[in-house]
Amino acid sequence: MSKQSKRAKAAQIRETMAAEGEAVQENTKGFNQGRYDSVADLEDYQGLKDEARQIKEAAIEQLPELIEQLTETVEENGGTVYLAEDEADANEYIQSLVESGETVVKSKSMTSEEIEVNEHLESAGAEVVETDLGEWVLQLAEEEPSHIVAPAIHKSRASIAELFRERFDPDRPLETPEDLTAFASEQLASKFDDADVGMTGANFLTADSGTMMLVTSEGNARKTVAATDTHVAVAGVEKIVPSVEDLQPFVELIGRSGTGQDITSYISLLTPPVDTATFGDETIEGAEDREFHLVLIDNGRMEMREDEQLRETLYCIRCSACANTCANFQQVGGHEFGGETYTGGIAGGWETGVHGLDSSEEFVDLCTGCSRCVEACPVGIDIPWINTVVRDRINRGADDHAYDFLVDGLTPDAESGGMSYQKRFFGNFVTVAKLGSLFAPVSNWLADFGPNRWIAEKLLGVDQRRDMPTFQRETLKEWAGDRDGPTDPDREVLMLADTYTNYMHVERGKAAVRTLEALGVSVEVADVTESGRAALSQGMVETATKHGEAVAEELLPHIEAGRDIVMVEPSDLAMLRDDYGQLLDEKTYEQLSENSYEILEYVYGLLENGASADALADGDGEEIAYHGHCQQRTLGLAAHTEAVLEELGYDLITSDVECCGMAGSFGFKQQYYDVSMAVGEDLREQFSTPEAEGRTIVASGTSCHDQLTDLMKQDVPHPIELVAPLERA
Amino acid sequence: MATTAGDSTSERFTTALDELDVGWRTTTAEALSETLTAFPEPIVGAPLPFEGISLPNAITRADDPESVKAAASGVTAGTLGIADYGSVLIESTPPEAELVSLYADTHVAVVRESDIVDSMTAALESLGPRLREGRGNAIVATGPSATADMGALVEGVHGPGDVHVVIVE
Numbered sequence: 001m002s003k004q005s006k007r008a009k010a011a012q013i014r015e016t017m018a019a020e021g022e023a024v025q026e027n028t029k030g031f032n033q034g035r036y037d038s039v040a041d042l043e044d045y046q047g048l049k050d051e052a053r054q055i056k057e058a059a060i061e062q063l064p065e066l067i068e069q070l071t072e073t074v075e076e077n078g079g080t081v082y083l084a085e086d087e088a089d090a091n092e093y094i095q096s097l098v099e100s101g102e103t104v105v106k107s108k109s110m111t112s113e114e115i116e117v118n119e120h121l122e123s124a125g126a127e128v129v130e131t132d133l134g135e136w137v138l139q140l141a142e143e144e145p146s147h148i149v150a151p152a153i154h155k156s157r158a159s160i161a162e163l164f165r166e167r168f169d170p171d172r173p174l175e176t177p178e179d180l181t182a183f184a185s186e187q188l189a190s191k192f193d194d195a196d197v198g199m200t201g202a203n204f205l206t207a208d209s210g211t212m213m214l215v216t217s218e219g220n221a222r223k224t225v226a227a228t229d230t231h232v233a234v235a236g237v238e239k240i241v242p243s244v245e246d247l248q249p250f251v252e253l254i255g256r257s258g259t260g261q262d263i264t265s266y267i268s269l270l271t272p273p274v275d276t277a278t279f280g281d282e283t284i285e286g287a288e289d290r291e292f293h294l295v296l297i298d299n300g301r302m303e304m305r306e307d308e309q310l311r312e313t314l315y316c317i318r319c320s321a322c323a324n325t326c327a328n329f330q331q332v333g334g335h336e337f338g339g340e341t342y343t344g345g346i347a348g349g350w351e352t353g354v355h356g357l358d359s360s361e362e363f364v365d366l367c368t369g370c371s372r373c374v375e376a377c378p379v380g381i382d383i384p385w386i387n388t389v390v391r392d393r394i395n396r397g398a399d400d401h402a403y404d405f406l407v408d409g410l411t412p413d414a415e416s417g418g419m420s421y422q423k424r425f426f427g428n429f430v431t432v433a434k435l436g437s438l439f440a441p442v443s444n445w446l447a448d449f450g451p452n453r454w455i456a457e458k459l460l461g462v463d464q465r466r467d468m469p470t471f472q473r474e475t476l477k478e479w480a481g482d483r484d485g486p487t488d489p490d491r492e493v494l495m496l497a498d499t500y501t502n503y504m505h506v507e508r509g510k511a512a513v514r515t516l517e518a519l520g521v522s523v524e525v526a527d528v529t530e531s532g533r534a535a536l537s538q539g540m541v542e543t544a545t546k547h548g549e550a551v552a553e554e555l556l557p558h559i560e561a562g563r564d565i566v567m568v569e570p571s572d573l574a575m576l577r578d579d580y581g582q583l584l585d586e587k588t589y590e591q592l593s594e595n596s597y598e599i600l601e602y603v604y605g606l607l608e609n610g611a612s613a614d615a616l617a618d619g620d621g622e623e624i625a626y627h628g629h630c631q632q633r634t635l636g637l638a639a640h641t642e643a644v645l646e647e648l649g650y651d652l653i654t655s656d657v658e659c660c661g662m663a664g665s666f667g668f669k670q671q672y673y674d675v676s677m678a679v680g681e682d683l684r685e686q687f688s689t690p691e692a693e694g695r696t697i698v699a700s701g702t703s704c705h706d707q708l709t710d711l712m713k714q715d716v717p718h719p720i721e722l723v724a725p726l727e728r729a
Numbered sequence: 730m731a732t733t734a735g736d737s738t739s740e741r742f743t744t745a746l747d748e749l750d751v752g753w754r755t756t757t758a759e760a761l762s763e764t765l766t767a768f769p770e771p772i773v774g775a776p777l778p779f780e781g782i783s784l785p786n787a788i789t790r791a792d793d794p795e796s797v798k799a800a801a802s803g804v805t806a807g808t809l810g811i812a813d814y815g816s817v818l819i820e821s822t823p824p825e826a827e828l829v830s831l832y833a834d835t836h837v838a839v840v841r842e843s844d845i846v847d848s849m850t851a852a853l854e855s856l857g858p859r860l861r862e863g864r865g866n867a868i869v870a871t872g873p874s875a876t877a878d879m880g881a882l883v884e885g886v887h888g889p890g891d892v893h894v895v896i897v898e
């Protein structure tokens with residue numbers, strides 16, 4: 001965020017949310033719910049996803065051969081293939097196919113947006129008409145797509161009606177969606193009649209038959225091909241799969257993952273040059289002399305293929321699930337959460353690969369790493385990891401050393417260069433916490449003291465409206481050191497207390513220890529606290545790796561001695577279970593991953609294996625409302641917490657939002673405070689219904705705790721605090 | 730896409746059509762003419778590529794552009810039905826089938842009961858060899874054309890707003 005001040009960024013985001021937020025929210029949430037409903041009907045959703053993933057992995061692996069095979073096949077069929085190195089190359093070739101004064105009808109294609117072919121052809125004297133209604137509206141309004149599948153998702157019906165009124169002054173009032181659609185189709189019908197060249201994208205290309213698959217709901221792509229004698233298809237090289245049969249999992253997943261339709265109206269499987277008839281002047285004619293040009297675009301893709309971290313991006317089938325499920329995207333839409341062409345979580349990979357880091361820098365921090373998209377992605381791309389890598393690369397390239405001397409003392413990280421203080425401060429929060437705890441309560445008074453808040457906002461971009469966490473003088477480690485555990489324990493646990501649990505929210509750690517002891521388990525608290533999550537979320541991969549190595553060094557001897565690792569904070573557990581796979585060697589990762597547990601997952605396991613719940617608190621019908629943590633849900637662990645609370649007799653309801661909006665340090669940052677609160681608003685609404693009102697609210701994540709405390713103006717304990725037995729006198 | 734174990738493939742197909750709000754009826758080769766002429770006029774049709782079942786003489790063959798664009802109903806073959814989705818396959822033989830199925834307000838797909846397959850996997854397994862050898866085209870069409878770009882789902886944009894399936898036993 002070097003180009004724009006944090007305050008200017010905040011203002012820009014606020015403005016976009018005010019203008020477009022409502023329409024984006026309604027549509028993306030509808031799509032996202034549709035996805036949940038539609039995939040629930042599948043007998044073997046995971047199996048289909050695995051199959052899709054394998055096909056893409058193998059296809060990208062053998063891409064050079066597939067390009068060659070497809071080229072041969074298409075040429076055998078009578079078409080032409082042009083492999084374009086970059087945008088300019090592609091545009092020059094396409095322009096050679098279109099004469100000045102001709103009309104080009106286009107069906108929706110993100111790849112053609114990527115190379116900005118419209119502008120290019122128009123400047124060469126051709127008329128270019130988008131025929132997808134959403135794209136057509138944007139063409140009229142001179143706006144950019146805000147979503148990869150539904151490009152005009154940010155426009156309300158009223159704003160479209162207004163646009164048509166301005167442009168066409170129609171002789172009848174256009175109000176309902178039916179009116180607007182009918183009017184638009186009429187306008188476009190004559191364009192099809194006049195068209196000389198039809199341009200489409202391609203969702204998939206099969207090397208064995210030269211068939212292209214187009215996924216559409218409107219009939220415009222079919223008409224684009226049927227109404228013209230020259231067909232130009234523009235597609236990224238990554239769209240090729242070996243055979244027609246390979247299309248099956250994608251046909252079944254793409255509509256469900258995107259807009260939540262089991263299947264879209266038309267899946268066109270065309271083997272051009274197509275031999276379907278066309279309307280001649282007098283009769284319907286066979287079209288033997290149709291021309292077909294397939295323009296395969298590289299534009300950075302072959303380099304992405306060689307880039308171990310960005311390669312996964314090429315598996316993307318552009319379904320939009322990652323955008324629709326993203327709590328931040330739902331609020332701001334693709335005009336904020338997007339680069340030059342692509343939008344949503346995966347845009348970090350696409351933009352970096354095709355347009356460069358500068359394009360990604362504008363939006364990539366809107367990915368908070370909550371990980372909800374990983375589960376939604378039909379090809380299982382680790383989107384948050386790609387965005388972490390992109391952030392890391394941006395950090396390394398940053399050059400802004402002005403205040404280094406101030407921050408360096410607080411931020412002993414392994415990162416080179418002058419990344420922003422905000423990132424270094426949050427990424428090294430463990431150091432701050434250690435000092436804060438050492439000097440508590442003085443440090444707390446200082447943190448809340450007006451001028452210091454002002455400095456924190458100016459220098460670090462910590463929004464003044466957020467309450468700072470309170471440091472505790474006695475850490476969890478110190479408290480636990482004085483305890484006598486069970487004399488003859490059934491199991492032994494090493495607790496990895498995260499930075500928040502050890503220095504600030506110590507009460508949740510104490511409750512965890514008391515619970516485990518009551519169930520016959522002895523507990524020791526580890527010396528390390530920081531898993532590296534804070535650093536990773538700022539894109540500081542090297543620092544995160546150092547933390548990971550320190551964690552491994554301390555934990556492995558305990559694991560070898562037969563102890564289980566238990567953690568309170570889901571986002572830190574996700575490091576051990578998931579992210580360490582990228583940071584540490586495979587064997588270390590496996591050992592840590594397989595032997596670490598979330599606290600209530602562990603309690604659930606103990607109860608299942610015969611421990612008695614009598615030793616724990618009695619819920620006694622108390623009404624509570626539970627918000628699970630985003631990463632915890634992705635790991636499949638929210639159910640364990642719910643089961644334990646119910647077992648103890650609590651009367652439980654749960655939230656169903658994707659994320660609380662705080663997401664680590666995200667909500668503390670000045671430029672994102674408004675987005676964070678807007679996301680949280682959904683949660684506040686859910687917990688303010690008559691059914692939920694007055695309930696005790698519990699949340700598993702520290703961030704969720706901070707956010708809910710702010711939103712609900714009530715104390716928000718961790719569920720383990722409701723499970724723990726009262727302390728023996 | 731609710732599936733009930735034990736239902737026959739064609740029953741699952743018609744259940745899926747019901748869920749899509751696509752009208753359907755069953756008929757026989759003999760009664761086909763009567764079934765098809767009941768659709769809104771004017772009707773045009775493309776020849777049916779089926780052995781023993783041809784486009785009834787009562788249906789105008791699509792051969793001039795104006796009659797196709799003006800047609801209320803357009804009859805084509807559906808060369809496969811897919812039970813899981815209620816989809817029909819429109820192929821490019823004869824070549825005018827694409828125009829007829831796309832430009833008429835109502836598309837009427839004639840599907841032989843024996844051509845209904847269970848799943849997308851089965852459909853693509855049958856289609857794969859055909860596309861490799863014949864290099865043709867096929868549209869997997871499911872319900873009417875639709876858009877949600879104008880603020881709510883509207884059917885019939887750039888394509889038929891209504892779809893009917895006639896199943897020939």
Ligand code: SF4
Nearest residue numbers: 316317319320322377
């Ligand atoms: S990254 Fe995955 S979820 Fe996102 S658009 Fe691509 S395929 Fe869909």
